[in-house]
Amino acid sequence: MYLGNGGRRFSHQLALPLYCKHENESHHSRGPDASLNIDLVRKEIPVTSRRAYFDNAGTGPPSISVLNAIHEYLADWRDYGENWEEWLPLIIDSRRLFGKMIGVELEEVASVPNVSSALTALASSIKYKPNGNIVISELNFPTNIYLWHLQKKHGRTNEVRLLRKDQNGVVPLDEWEKAIDDDTSIVSVDYVSWMNGCREKIREIAKIAHEHDAFVIADSFHGLGVFPINAKQDGVDALACGMYKWMQGPHGAAYLYTHRERLGELDPNYIGWHGVEDSVVRRLSKQEDLFGKPFNIDDAEPAVDATRFEGGSWGVVSIVGAKAALEYVLKQDQQERHHRVLRVTDRLIDGLKKKGRRILTPLQSERRSGIVVFEDQDPQATFNKLKSLNITVASRVKAIRVSPHYYNTEEEIDKLLAAL
Numbered sequence: 224m225y226l227g228n229g230g231r232r233f234s235h236q237l238a239l240p241l242y243c244k245h246e247n248e249s250h251h252s253r254g255p256d257a258s259l260n261i262d263l264v265r266k267e268i269p270v271t272s273r274r275a276y277f278d279n280a281g282t283g284p285p286s287i288s289v290l291n292a293i294h295e296y297l298a299d300w301r302d303y304g305e306n307w308e309e310w311l312p313l314i315i316d317s318r319r320l321f322g323k324m325i326g327v328e329l330e331e332v333a334s335v336p337n338v339s340s341a342l343t344a345l346a347s348s349i350k351y352k353p354n355g356n357i358v359i360s361e362l363n364f365p366t367n368i369y370l371w372h373l374q375k376k377h378g379r380t381n382e383v384r385l386l387r388k389d390q391n392g393v394v395p396l397d398e399w400e401k402a403i404d405d406d407t408s409i410v411s412v413d414y415v416s417w418m419n420g421c422r423e424k425i426r427e428i429a430k431i432a433h434e435h436d437a438f439v440i441a442d443s444f445h446g447l448g449v450f451p452i453n454a455k456q457d458g459v460d461a462l463a464c465g466m467y468k469w470m471q472g473p474h475g476a477a478y479l480y481t482h483r484e485r486l487g488e489l490d491p492n493y494i495g496w497h498g499v500e501d502s503v504v505r506r507l508s509k510q511e512d513l514f515g516k517p518f519n520i521d522d523a524e525p526a527v528d529a530t531r532f533e534g535g536s537w538g539v540v541s542i543v544g545a546k547a548a549l550e551y552v553l554k555q556d557q558q559e560r561h562h563r564v565l566r567v568t569d570r571l572i573d574g575l576k577k578k579g580r581r582i583l584t585p586l587q588s589e590r591r592s593g594i595v596v597f598e599d600q601d602p603q604a605t606f607n608k609l610k611s612l613n614i615t616v617a618s619r620v621k622a623i624r625v626s627p628h629y630y631n632t633e634e635e636i637d638k639l640l641a642a643l
């Protein structure tokens with residue numbers, strides 16, 4: 224069993240704290256069930272005092288607690304240099320917190336640098352059916368497409384079935400049903416499309432895939448932090464998620480969940496010193512000296528748990544921030560965050576319709592997410608104009624992508640609409 228270390232903090236003080244908390248005001252003290260006090264939340268997210276920030280699908284802005292955690296780590300590194308005894312428990316804790324976020328166990332979670340490497344880890348590990356196929360959607364993020372074409376090039380799969388969206392921006396469920404068959408090795412799908420914000424029917428897709436004994440991979444980058452996710456209930460076999468968007472953590476930290484019943488069949492074609500059964504983390508968990516005995520260089524076994532996907536050293540500075548981000552989000556009610564996202568995006572959609580803007584995001588309620596995309600003839604000019612008014616959106620191909628979060632207000636949406 225892992226030791227973990229929820230409460231331990233670095234043992235020294237910073238010379239200069241980055242930000243001060245609003246003492247006695249924090250909504251955190253009221254626990255996850257209390258309703259969110261958005262004025263206080265906004266004080267904890269510094270960007271809100273500078274601009275109307277609507278690019279959470281690009282990079283989420285950090286809270287003060289994330290900034291301070293990173294700052295503390297930097298001071299620790301400055302003052303002590305190597306400090307694995309303190310850092311390794313933080314890595315274990317961050318995995319545990321991610322597991323809590325998606326309703327899975329610590330042993331099912333690996334800490335990886337980014338979503339692309341999580342998907343690559345899976346692609347290198349899965350048993351492909353002979354002469355099989357892989358089913359994906361064009362709404363997936365490019366990594367979740369490139370990777371599967373590469374498997375075809377390397378001869379691991381016969382075919383890649385790339386489903387196309389219809390005129391409403393959706394890949395209907397019956398298209399998945401038609402494409403998935405007994406030869407399907409893998410179905411890989413994004414919870415929410417980066418491109419048009421379409422939310423996929425993950426549970427239904429996973430059910431169809433499992434009827435054909437296919438392995439289901441889901442990328443929840445635009446889902447986690449926006450709406451509650453339970454990977455077990457959703458029935459996915461593996462889930463990858465980064466921290467730098469809706470979770471408002473730093474770049475360089477992501478997590479890979481794999482269902483414990485499927486772990487045994489996953490055999491990565493790489494291995495590193497943190498991915499073996501007798502790793503330094505495992506030694507720490509057993510309260511052994513980290514470097515007190517030689518490593519087995521003759522026949523080291525991959526870790527029995529999901530850490531087999533972890534190769535070399537972690538970006539501790541990122542993980543420290545990710546841990547603080549997870550703690551921050553876990554203190555809030557996920558359903559309430561979701562309702563707030565829907566409320567602000569509803570207002571945006573209504574306003575865009577009134578202005579006669581063509582919305583490219585599917586608008587059926589079950590397809591909605593935090594992303595709203597609309598057509599724009601000169602997105603770069605629109606982006607620049609909005610930027611000059613301290614409004615941040617993302618410019619895309621002939622379109623503007625707006626991705627408000629739970630901390631945005633209806634007044635900010637009105638400001639954006641007025642500027643358009």
Ligand SMILES: Cc1ncc(COP(=O)(O)O)c(C=O)c1O
Nearest residue numbers: 337338339364413417442444465
């Ligand atoms: C859905 C989705 N998955 C993956 C990525 C890329 O993730 P990473 O940079 O962590 O590999 C992105 C980036 O925007 C994304 O939108």
